[in-house]
Amino acid sequence: MPQSTSVPEYSQLNSLSNSQLNSPASPQPIPEPISKLHLVFSVPIYDRSGNLSQVLHVETSLLKEDTPSTVIINEDGLILAHPLPNLIGTKVQDQPDADRLKNAMRNALRGRQNFLHLFSFQAPGQELLSGYNAIASPVTSANQQQLVILSLKPLDQALAGLSDIQQILLVFTLALLMAGILAAMYISRALARPIEQIRDYALHCQPQAQQPAQDFQGFQIREFVQLSQALQNMVTRLTTWAGELEMAWQEATAANRLKSEFLATTSHELRTPLNAIIGCLRLVQDGFCDDREEELDMLQKADQAAVRLLEIIDDLLAFAKIESGSLAVQIAPLNLTQLLKEVIQLQIPSLESKGLTLARHNLDQQINIRGDEDKVQQVFLNILSNAIKFTDQGGITISLYLESSRSPNSPNSPTALDRYASNSFSQSPDPEDRNSSHQSISTQDLNQDIPIQDMVVVEFKDTGIGIPPHDQSKLFHPFVMADGSNTRRFGGTGLGLAISRNLVEMMGGSIRLFSAGEGCGTTVQIVLPTLQPPSPTINTPIKLGKS
Known part of the structure; x- marks a missing residue:
């Protein structure tokens, strides 16, 4: 147990000052007030027998708030109040900081409030920080005199709290720096991740x-x-x-x-x-x-x-x-029925040489069309000669139908011929069945605002070798033939259908081909515009009997 000597048996509180007051008569600086208090607190500790055992000693220091000193100056520069009595009654211009004081007085009398840095106002080398302002004189109201009030405080005391602020700012700056680094790392990762995903997507x-x-x-x-x-x-x-x-x-x-x-x-x-x-x-x-x-x-x-x-x-x-x-084509009126009969007569020897039959439907009535006679004859010869060439047994059926359809110049409007073709291909290929399917097409199905034009359909149907469905769209391309093998049984250059399609389209018509497959024969339809528009009541094919 430690020994202690001369320790009082009661608590003591000692207040010690770091500075002492100077004599007010001597021209010394303003007496510095107590700026720091030293506190000492001692408590005796006794054992169970009542003897002094230990002493608890606590010592600390507390900063004491200093009160600024005040200086009062009138408009003439006369110092009316000052912490140093020897400066009371003196003039501002006689002070070491006369220029700064005069400038502060002018600003204060103009109604401005600010602060001033003084270097030797109280004592040489003692820096002061002073705030100034002007108030109306409470002593007299004559001539509206004003007094300039200066609040003086030593510079080191005025700036005493800056060290703590500096430390706080330093810590805050370091914290912001660390937070900025972490945020930058997070943001950079967030920016890099989508770029990496886009890169991987582009590479793979x-x-x-x-x-x-x-x-x-x-x-x-x-x-x-x-x-x-x-x-x-x-x-x-x-x-x-x-x-x-x-x-x-x-x-x-x-x-x-x-x-x-x-x-x-x-x-x-x-x-x-x-x-x-x-x-x-x-x-x-x-x-x-x-x-x-x-x-x-x-x-x-x-x-x-x-x-x-x-x-x-x-x-x-x-x-x-x-x-x-x-x-170029020379469009002129021509007798389609007569032209078709002439083409048939030219191919009669070829039909007879192969022993093929020929059935003709609706070829007795004269139908006039607009077209080039030589080109139409060339198209009919190409189609009929192909039918004869690719048919070994059976026969060929030539049919003629009249259809009412929308004007070819009206866009996005299905024609009656399109509906006829879809019906005839989806049902029985027999001509009589096709005739019945035409009866469902009437002018009521057509838009009355669009002009109606009469179209004639010339159909060539054979019982020949047929065409696979996947090859049908290719036949109207140049150089393509139904039999493209090296050991071709049939002659030809492969230009017939391509030329026929172009010629028919140049005359305002169209050409279609259909076959159910190999060995099922082929149907070719040639659609040409007639010379005169049809009556609105015509909605069925012409039935003229067989020739």
Whole structure:
């Protein structure tokens, strides 16, 4: 147990001052008030026997608030009150800080409130911080005199709290700096994550395959969402363009292959009649014919081969003109029924040679159309010759129908012919069934605000080899034939349907082809505008009987 000496048995509270008051008569600085209090608190501790055991000693220091001193100056610069009595009654201009004091007086008398830094107003080298203001004189109201009040305080005391403020600002600045660093790390990560996702999406997307849409809607930054959407749109466009380029490349490859086949086929088609012509003429020229009748037969065969050669050359020239856009048609009224009968008469020998039957429906009444006679005849010859060429047994049916439809110039309006075609292809191919399907088409189904035009439908139906559904749309392309194998059973250049379609469209019509498949025959419909518009009551096909 520690020993203690001379310790009083009661508590003591000692207040000690750091400075003492100076004599008021001496010209010394303002007596500094007590700025710090030292407190000492001692408590004796006794044991159970009543003897002094220990002493509890506590000592601390407290800052004491200092009261600023006050200086009063009148408008003439006379000091009326001052902490130093020896300065009372003196003039401001006699003080070391006269210029600063005069400036402060002028500002105060003008109604301004501010503070002033004084260096030697009370004692040399003692810096003071003074606030100043002007008030009306409470002593006299004559001439509205004012008094300038200065509140003086030593600079070190006035700025004593700045150290604590500096420490607080330092801690606050460090805290803000750390918070800024953490926020920057979080924000940088939040900024980098969507960029990384967009980067991964761009690196792993495959233009050759359909990419699943990436969900970037979870991004918190709108610009990143917009950037991701723009990237997805770009990938979609590139994928679409790549698909289109691939399709175009495939079409170009197919077209190149078809042209190669066309050149080979055309050379064969040209060489065959030329060889026939040369062979027949040489037989006649060399005298190998037994009599005049045999010579005439050879010359007739040479003439037929020459006609066939001319047809091939005409097809080539017509296709070249169509491709260059220089082919022209002469639209004029013509008798469609008579023209169709002439075409049939030209093909009668071919029909009889193959033993095919020919059925004709509604070919007795005259129907006038607008078109080019030579071009219409060429189209009919192409379609009918194809039907004969690709039919080995059975027969061919030629039908004529009159349909009322909307004007071809009215957009987005289905024609009555379209409805007829869909009905006839979905039902029985028998002509009588088609006639019954036409009866459901009336002018009430048509928009009365759109002009109505009469169309004639010429239908060629054969019982030939038929066409697979996936090949039907290709037949109207140049150089494409129904039988495209290397060992082709049928001749031809593959331009007939392509030329026919272009010629019909140039005359304001259309051409359609339908086949249920291989071995099911083929139906070709040629639609041409008639010369005069029909009566509004005509809504069924013409039934004229069979010829």
